[in-house]
Amino acid sequence: xxxAEEFKKYVKKIQYYYQALxxxxxxxxxxxxxxxxxxxxxxxxxxxxxxxxxxxxxxxENFLNxxxxxxxxxxxxxxxxxxxxxxxxxxxxxxxxxxxxIGQLSVASSKAQAAWEKAKxxxxxxxxxxxxxxxxxxxxxxxxxxxxxxxxxxxxLDEYEPGFKSNDVKKVINYLKxxxxxxxxxxxxxxxxxxxxxxxxxxxxxxxRKLSEKVLRLMNYDLDAGRLDVSxxxxxxxxxxxxxxxxxxxxxxxxxxxxxxxxHECGHALYEQGVSSDLADTPLSSxxxxxxxxxxxxxxxxxxxxxxxxxxFFYPETVKIIPELSNIDPERFYxxxxxxxxxxxxxxxxxxxxxxxxxxRFEIExxxxxxxxxVSELEQIWNSKMKEYLGxxxxxxxxxxxxxxxxxxxxxxxxxxxxxxxxxxxxxxNQMKKDIPSLKDSISHGDLKVxxxxxxxxxxxxxxxxxxxxxxxxxxxxxxxxxYFMEYIKDKYSYIYKx
Amino acid sequence: xxxAEEFKKYVKKIQYYYQALxxxxxxxxxxxxxxxxxxxxxxxxxxxxxxxxxxxxxxxENFLNxxxxxxxxxxxxxxxxxxxxxxxxxxxxxxxxxxxxIGQLSVASSKAQAAWEKAKxxxxxxxxxxxxxxxxxxxxxxxxxxxxxxxxxxxxLDEYEPGFKSNDVKKVINYLKxxxxxxxxxxxxxxxxxxxxxxxxxxxxxxxRKLSEKVLRLMNYDLDAGRLDVSxxxxxxxxxxxxxxxxxxxxxxxxxxxxxxxxHECGHALYEQGVSSDLADTPLSSxxxxxxxxxxxxxxxxxxxxxxxxxxFFYPETVKIIPELSNIDPERFYxxxxxxxxxxxxxxxxxxxxxxxxxxRFEIExxxxxxxxxVSELEQIWNSKMKEYLGxxxxxxxxxxxxxxxxxxxxxxxxxxxxxxxxxxxxxxNQMKKDIPSLKDSISHGDLKVxxxxxxxxxxxxxxxxxxxxxxxxxxxxxxxxxYFMEYIKDKYSYIYKx
Numbered sequence: 001x002x003x004a005e006e007f008k009k010y011v012k013k014i015q016y017y018y019q020a021l022x023x024x025x026x027x028x029x030x031x032x033x034x035x036x037x038x039x040x041x042x043x044x045x046x047x048x049x050x051x052x053x054x055x056x057x058x059x060x061e062n063f064l065n066x067x068x069x070x071x072x073x074x075x076x077x078x079x080x081x082x083x084x085x086x087x088x089x090x091x092x093x094x095x096x097x098x099x100x101x102i103g104q105l106s107v108a109s110s111k112a113q114a115a116w117e118k119a120k121x122x123x124x125x126x127x128x129x130x131x132x133x134x135x136x137x138x139x140x141x142x143x144x145x146x147x148x149x150x151x152x153x154x155x156x157l158d159e160y161e162p163g164f165k166s167n168d169v170k171k172v173i174n175y176l177k178x179x180x181x182x183x184x185x186x187x188x189x190x191x192x193x194x195x196x197x198x199x200x201x202x203x204x205x206x207x208x209r210k211l212s213e214k215v216l217r218l219m220n221y222d223l224d225a226g227r228l229d230v231s232x233x234x235x236x237x238x239x240x241x242x243x244x245x246x247x248x249x250x251x252x253x254x255x256x257x258x259x260x261x262x263x264h265e266c267g268h269a270l271y272e273q274g275v276s277s278d279l280a281d282t283p284l285s286s287x288x289x290x291x292x293x294x295x296x297x298x299x300x301x302x303x304x305x306x307x308x309x310x311x312x313f314f315y316p317e318t319v320k321i322i323p324e325l326s327n328i329d330p331e332r333f334y335x336x337x338x339x340x341x342x343x344x345x346x347x348x349x350x351x352x353x354x355x356x357x358x359x360x361r362f363e364i365e366x367x368x369x370x371x372x373x374x375v376s377e378l379e380q381i382w383n384s385k386m387k388e389y390l391g392x393x394x395x396x397x398x399x400x401x402x403x404x405x406x407x408x409x410x411x412x413x414x415x416x417x418x419x420x421x422x423x424x425x426x427x428x429x430n431q432m433k434k435d436i437p438s439l440k441d442s443i444s445h446g447d448l449k450v451x452x453x454x455x456x457x458x459x460x461x462x463x464x465x466x467x468x469x470x471x472x473x474x475x476x477x478x479x480x481x482x483x484y485f486m487e488y489i490k491d492k493y494s495y496i497y498k499x
Numbered sequence: 500x501x502x503a504e505e506f507k508k509y510v511k512k513i514q515y516y517y518q519a520l521x522x523x524x525x526x527x528x529x530x531x532x533x534x535x536x537x538x539x540x541x542x543x544x545x546x547x548x549x550x551x552x553x554x555x556x557x558x559x560e561n562f563l564n565x566x567x568x569x570x571x572x573x574x575x576x577x578x579x580x581x582x583x584x585x586x587x588x589x590x591x592x593x594x595x596x597x598x599x600x601i602g603q604l605s606v607a608s609s610k611a612q613a614a615w616e617k618a619k620x621x622x623x624x625x626x627x628x629x630x631x632x633x634x635x636x637x638x639x640x641x642x643x644x645x646x647x648x649x650x651x652x653x654x655x656l657d658e659y660e661p662g663f664k665s666n667d668v669k670k671v672i673n674y675l676k677x678x679x680x681x682x683x684x685x686x687x688x689x690x691x692x693x694x695x696x697x698x699x700x701x702x703x704x705x706x707x708r709k710l711s712e713k714v715l716r717l718m719n720y721d722l723d724a725g726r727l728d729v730s731x732x733x734x735x736x737x738x739x740x741x742x743x744x745x746x747x748x749x750x751x752x753x754x755x756x757x758x759x760x761x762x763h764e765c766g767h768a769l770y771e772q773g774v775s776s777d778l779a780d781t782p783l784s785s786x787x788x789x790x791x792x793x794x795x796x797x798x799x800x801x802x803x804x805x806x807x808x809x810x811x812f813f814y815p816e817t818v819k820i821i822p823e824l825s826n827i828d829p830e831r832f833y834x835x836x837x838x839x840x841x842x843x844x845x846x847x848x849x850x851x852x853x854x855x856x857x858x859x860r861f862e863i864e865x866x867x868x869x870x871x872x873x874v875s876e877l878e879q880i881w882n883s884k885m886k887e888y889l890g891x892x893x894x895x896x897x898x899x900x901x902x903x904x905x906x907x908x909x910x911x912x913x914x915x916x917x918x919x920x921x922x923x924x925x926x927x928x929n930q931m932k933k934d935i936p937s938l939k940d941s942i943s944h945g946d947l948k949v950x951x952x953x954x955x956x957x958x959x960x961x962x963x964x965x966x967x968x969x970x971x972x973x974x975x976x977x978x979x980x981x982x983y984f985m986e987y988i989k990d991k992y993s994y995i996y997k998x
Contacts, residue, residue, distance in 0.1 A: 036742035
C-alpha cells in the first residue's frame with residue numbers, strides 16, 4: 001500500500017468512530033430511552049476523545065506533512081489532493097488550540113446551555129448572562145489562538161464558511177439591508193385579505209407523515225440510503241456512506257410547517273446522498289460549507305416548494321391526502337404559504353424577512369467578539385436592532401435575545417451561513433434556469449429529477465472538495481452576489497402583494 | 500485512584516465501545532437503510548477490533564494478574580472480586596485461542612451462513628455440507644486450544660453455560676427423554692376437538708402492537724429504560740445501562756405468536772433491567788448464562804403467560820383490544836394456546852415437545868465435535884432422530900437439518916441452553932410458589948409485580964456475578980433438577996388432555 005492509500009485507510013478508520021457517534025446522537029434525538037442518557041454520555045465522551053486523539057496524532061501529522069509536500073501532492077489524484085488539503089488545514093487549526101481550552105469551552109457551554117434553558121423558561125436574560133460571558137471570553141481566546149488579520153471574528157467565521165471574511169458578510173448585509181428594509185415596509189403597508197385559517201386546521205400526524213413521504217419520493221430522496229423519523233427539532237444527519245437520515249415533527253395544527261421542515265431537511269439530505277462515492281467515509285463526504293448546505297435546503301424549501309409551478313402539480317396530490325383542502329383555491333393556498341410578516345422569531349420567519357433576523361445577529365456577535373459591546377448590553381441592543389430592522393420589539397426575552405441556542409453552544413460565526421445560504425440558493429437556481437430552459441414546465445409536471453440531476457452534477461458530487469466561493473464560481477461563474485436574491489424576492493412578492 | 504478503580508475505569512472504557520456496537524447492530528436489525536450495510540460493516544470491524552485489542556491487551560493482563568493475587572482479592576468488594584474472577588476466566592480462555600484461528604472461523608462462518616441460506620432456499624443440504632465441514636473443523640481446533648478433560652464438547656459448552664459438562668447435560672436428557680417421549684405419545688393418542696381457528700384470524704399490526712404494549716406494562720417493563728421495535732427475528736439487546744431494548748414481529752394471521760414473542764423477549768429484558776446498578780457498564784451487567792437468561796424468558800412466556808390464572812385477568816383486557824375474541828370461551832382460548840403437537844420446527848414447538856428438539860440437536864453436535872459422526876451423515880441422522888424422538892420425519896431439508904442457523908455460526912454448545920432454561924424456569928418458579936403462597940391469586944388479579952420483585956431480589960440483581968449452578972442453588976437450594984419440569988408438564992397437560 002502506498003502512502004496515500006495508507007493515509008486514506010487511517011482517515012476512514014477515524015471516520016468509523018464518528019459514524020458510531022452520529023448514530024448515538026441520532027438515537028438520542030429520535031427515541032433512546034431517557035434513563036440511558038448518563039451512560040450514553042460516557043460512551044460519547046470516550047469514543048469522541050479517542051477519535052479526536054487519532055485526528056490530532058503524530059501519525060496524522062506525519063501523513064499530512066509528507067503528503068502535502070509539492071512532489072507528493074502532484075502525484076495524488078484530484079480527490080486525494082483535496083483530502084490532504086482540507087485535513088491539513090483543519091489539523092493546523094486544531095493544533096493551535098490548547099486541549100485545555102477546548103475542555104474549558106466544552107464545560108462552559110454545557111453550563112451555558114443549561115442556564116439558557118432556565119433563562120428562557122423564566123424570560124430572564126440575567127440568568128444566562130454570566131454563563132454567556134464565560135463562553136464569550138473563552139471563544140475570544142480560541143479565536144486569538146487560531147489567529148486572524150484584522151478582525152477577530154474572521155477566525156470564527158472561517159470554521160463555518162471557509163474563505164469568507166467579516167468584510168464579505170458586511171458587503172452582503174449592506175446591500176440587502178438597503179433593499180430589504182424598505183421592501184418589507186412596502187409589503188406591510190399593503191392591506192391584504194389574509195384569512196389563511198385553512199393552514200391551521202387539525203391534521204392527524206399519520207396523515208402528515210403520508211404527505212411528507214409523498215414529497216420525499218417526489219424529490220427523489222433515496223429511502224434505501226436514509227430514513228425519516230420524528231424529533232423535537234428537525235435535523236439531517238449523515239451517519240455514514242449511504243445513510244443520510246432526516247427527521248421532522250408533526251404539529252397537529254400546522255401541517256404546512258411540518259411539510260416545509262421535511263422538504264428543508266430533505267434538501268440537506270439530497271446534498272450528502274449525492275456526494276461522489278469516491279469521497280465516502282472521509283471528511284470530504286459532507287457539504288462544502290454550512291452556507292452551501294443551507295443553499296440546498298433553502299432552494300428546495302423556498303424556491304421550489306413555495307413556487308406556483310410546484311403546487312400546480314402538488315396541490316391535487318395534497319388534496320388526495322388532505323381532502324379538507326379540496327375547497328380551497330390553490331392561488332389562495334399559494335398566498336397562504338407565502339405570507340410575509342414582520343415577526344419576532346427567526347425560525348418562523350418567511351423568506352423575505354428571514355435575512356433581517358440574521359443581519360442583526362451578525363452585527364451583534366461580530367461587535368461582541370471584537371469587544372465593541374458587552375454581554376450585559378445585549379438585551380437592550382437586541383431590542384433596538386429589532387426595531388431598526390423589523391420595526392417591532394419583543395416583550396419577552398424568550399421571544400427576543402433568548403430565542404436561539406447558538407450562543408450558548410459557543411457557535412459564534414454560524415448565523416451568517418443562513419443568510420449566505422439564501423443568497424447562494426437563488427444565484428444557483430438562476431444558473432439552473434439558464435441551463436434548463438424547460439425547468440418551470442418540468443416542475444409543474446412533478447418532474448423534480450431535472451433539478452436533482454443538475455444539482456448532483458454541479459454541486460453535490462464534489463462534497464467538501466472545494467471551498468464555497470470556489471464552488472459557487474465554478475457553478476455560476478460569479479462570486480456570491482446578493483442581487484439575484486433581491487431580484488427573486490422583488491419579483492415574487494411584488495406579484496403576491498401587488499406592489 | 501486505587502488499582503481496582505483504575506481497572507473498573509478501563510473495563511467501562513472498553514464497554515462503551517461495545518455499547519456503540521450494540522446500538523449499530525440494533526439499528527441494522529430494526530431499520531437502518533439497506534444500502535449502508537457495507538460501510539457499517541467496516542465500522543463494526545474497526546470498532547470491534549479495537550475493543551478486542553483493549554480486552555486482550557497487556558494492560559488488561561497486568562490488571563488481572565495484580566488484582567487476582569490472594570492479597571489483592573481479599574481487599575476487593577464482593578462485586579469487584581466477581582468482576583476480576585469472570586474477566587480473568589474469559590481473558591485466559593481468549594489467550595489460548597490464536598487470533599488467526601478466530602479470523603479463520605469468522606471468515607468460514609460468514610461463508611457458511613451464506614451457503615446455509617442458499618441451501619435452505621434450495622432444500623439441499625449438500626450445498627451447505629462443505630462449508631459446515633470447514634466450520635466444524637475450525638471449531639474443533641478452537642476447542643482443542645481451549646482444552647478439556649475428557650469430552651471436547653465441554654470446551655464449547657462452557658462458553659454458554661459456565662461450570663456445565665456434557666455429562667450434566669446427558670443426565671438431564673436421559674431423565675427427560677424417558678419421561679417426555681411416552682408422555683407425548685399419550686397426548687397424541689388423545690382425540691381432541693382442536694378447532695382453534697380463532698387464533699389465526701387477521702389482526703391489524705397496529706392492534707397487535709397495542710396488545711404487546713399492554714402486556715409490557717403489565718409485566719412492569721420499564722419503557723424509559725428500553726423500547727419496543729419490530730425486526731425479522733425478535734430479540735433482546737442490552738445497549739448499555741438503562742437501555743435494554745426488545746423487538747417483536749407482528750404476523751397478521753397469528754397474533755398469539757407475536758404476543759408470546761413479546762412476552763418472551765420482555766422476560767429477557769426484565770432480567771437485565773434488574774441487574775444491580777453497581778454492575779452497570781461492566782461485563783457483569785448481563786445474565787449468569789444463556790440458560791439462566793432463557794429461564795427468565797420461558798418463565799414469563801410459558802409458566803406465567805400460558806397459565807389459567809394469567810388469562811383470568813388478561814382475557815377481558817385482550818377482548819377490549821381484539822373484540823373478535825369476545826365470543827370465544829376463555830377455556831377454549833387457554834387450550835388453544837397450549838396445544839401440544841409433534842412438529843418439525845423447533846421454534847414453533849410447544850413447551851412439551853420443545854426439549855425433544857433440543858436433545859437430538861445436542862446428541863448430534865456432541866457426537867460431531869467428538870468425531871463420532873461425520874458432517875456427511877448429518878441429514879440421515881437428523882431424520883432418524885426425529886423419528887425416534889418425535890415420531891415424524893421431515894420431507895424437506897429446510898424443515899429438518901437446515902432449519903436452524905446456529906451451526907453455520909459455529910455456535911456449537913448453544914442448544915442445551917434452551918433445554919436447561921426450561922428446566923431452570925420451573926425449578927425457580929417452584930421456589931417462588933413456596934415463598935409467595937398467594938402467587939396464583941396475585942396473577943389472576945393482574946399483579947405481576949410480585950413475580951418481578953421476587954426475581955429481581957433472587958436472580959436479576961446479581962447479573963453475571965455467579966455461575967448458573969451456583970446461582971440456582973442459592974435460589975432453590977438445589978442443583979438443576981429436571982423433575983420439577985416434568986411434574987409441571989404432567990400436571991398441566993394431564994388436565995388439558997384429560998390423561
